[in-house]
Amino acid sequence: MRHAAATAPSRWRRVIVAVLLTAAWLAPATCQAIVGSDSSATTFTGTYVNDVIGAGTFYNLGFGGSSAIVANIEAGTIWNGHETLTGRVSQFIADPAIVATGTTQLGQFDWHATMVGQALGGTGLYTYQDGIAPTAQLWSGAIATQWQGSGFTGSFAATDASFFYPYVTAMRTGIVSGSSTLRAKVVNSSWGYTDSAGETDRTIAIDALTRENNVVTVIAAGNAGPASNTVGGPASGYNGIAVAATTGAMTAAPFSTVAEFSSRGPGDFYNPVSGTTVLNVRPTVDIAAPGDELTLALYGGTTGGNKTGVNPWPSPAYYAGLMNGTSFAAPIVAGGAAPMIVCAHHAHPLPCRGNRAATPEGGYLRTARRRARRVFLMSA
Numbered sequence: 001m002r003h004a005a006a007t008a009p010s011r012w013r014r015v016i017v018a019v020l021l022t023a024a025w026l027a028p029a030t031c032q033a034i035v036g037s038d039s040s041a042t043t044f045t046g047t048y049v050n051d052v053i054g055a056g057t058f059y060n061l062g063f064g065g066s067s068a069i070v071a072n073i074e075a076g077t078i079w080n081g082h083e084t085l086t087g088r089v090s091q092f093i094a095d096p097a098i099v100a101t102g103t104t105q106l107g108q109f110d111w112h113a114t115m116v117g118q119a120l121g122g123t124g125l126y127t128y129q130d131g132i133a134p135t136a137q138l139w140s141g142a143i144a145t146q147w148q149g150s151g152f153t154g155s156f157a158a159t160d161a162s163f164f165y166p167y168v169t170a171m172r173t174g175i176v177s178g179s180s181t182l183r184a185k186v187v188n189s190s191w192g193y194t195d196s197a198g199e200t201d202r203t204i205a206i207d208a209l210t211r212e213n214n215v216v217t218v219i220a221a222g223n224a225g226p227a228s229n230t231v232g233g234p235a236s237g238y239n240g241i242a243v244a245a246t247t248g249a250m251t252a253a254p255f256s257t258v259a260e261f262s263s264r265g266p267g268d269f270y271n272p273v274s275g276t277t278v279l280n281v282r283p284t285v286d287i288a289a290p291g292d293e294l295t296l297a298l299y300g301g302t303t304g305g306n307k308t309g310v311n312p313w314p315s316p317a318y319y320a321g322l323m324n325g326t327s328f329a330a331p332i333v334a335g336g337a338a339p340m341i342v343c344a345h346h347a348h349p350l351p352c353r354g355n356r357a358a359t360p361e362g363g364y365l366r367t368a369r370r371r372a373r374r375v376f377l378m379s380a
């Protein structure tokens with residue numbers, strides 16, 4: 001998960017490149033799935049996340065999200081050169097006035113955004129390549145004007161102008177296509193900063209745009225667990241869906257345990273009328289999804305968060321195993337929203353029942369009285 005502060009260390013994304021493999025040849029299969037695995041032997045053949053969350057029922061009925069627009073907005077943009085993302089991004093959104101100056105790093109391809117993009121809407125010939133919404137229209141918005149730190153970093157700076165442009169464009173003003181103006185139905189954001197009470201300008205702005213435009217906005221809760229009151233902005237807002245991460249890819253009940261690193265509530269409540277803040281009283285996590293031990297698309301180019309100056313993985317067929325973070329749980333929820341929206345639009349009676357969440361997630365307390373739930377689309 002990305003940190004927007006200019007100087008604070010990045011504690012919002014905890015991702016570990018433990019296994020780096022060129023895609024081995026595997027026989028084509030009908031299963032569409034992100035893979036969860038706890039060893040190199042099962043990097044491409046472990047637990048199929050799409051099945052775990054119940055997405056297969058929607059696919060079998062022809063609902064893969066094809067008429068839904070899903071926008072991923074974070075620091076950098078999705079690399080459409082990876083084999084799972086070739087031709088998948090139909091719109092790149094970054095403030096053109098800033099890009100035109102040539103003095104910032106706005107709009108650059110990024111390794112983190114690429115992984116999120118595959119989880120959200122990747123597609124391909126083999127089982128391990130398809131994201132949760134493999135036929136959705138995928139947009140990629142960028143806000144970072146400067147990347148900070150060293151190595152493969154997650155820290156960046158963003159101006160108000162660079163921040164607002166992709167969110168306003170995706171949600172409110174839209175993009176003109178022929179005689180139509182297209183807008184995103186789902187927005188995913190896998191980045192964050194300290195804001196327990198949901199009171200900062202950027203958290204409030206995303207909240208307002210979400211409500212104003214009736215958008216499903218999904219945001220990574222953060223990776224500052226296991227302590228309570230660790231969910232930050234923009235996930236700490238009131239109108240988005242804050243997503244925690246589950247772990248246990250190869251257990252008997254896959255992804256049924258909340259990952260230790262996952263941020264959790266209760267959070268603070270800020271009263272804008274009185275100007276007072278009440279601590280530790282508000283549920284801040286809405287749902288949990290697989291976010292640990294995932295195999296995801298790898299971009300090693302020297303743009304975005306790669307500050308090494310070297311591209312160690314130049315092929316479009318590299319993957320990273322054992323990836324973790326709520327950054328990757330969020331697009332699984334956002335991707336799941338796309339086929340549900342399409343299904344509801346067609347008024348299909350079987351999977352679309354107007355629900356939102358699913359199986360109780362044991363031990364993941366939003367407050368002392370309310371639990372978040374694991375994503376399961378057939379109960380959603």
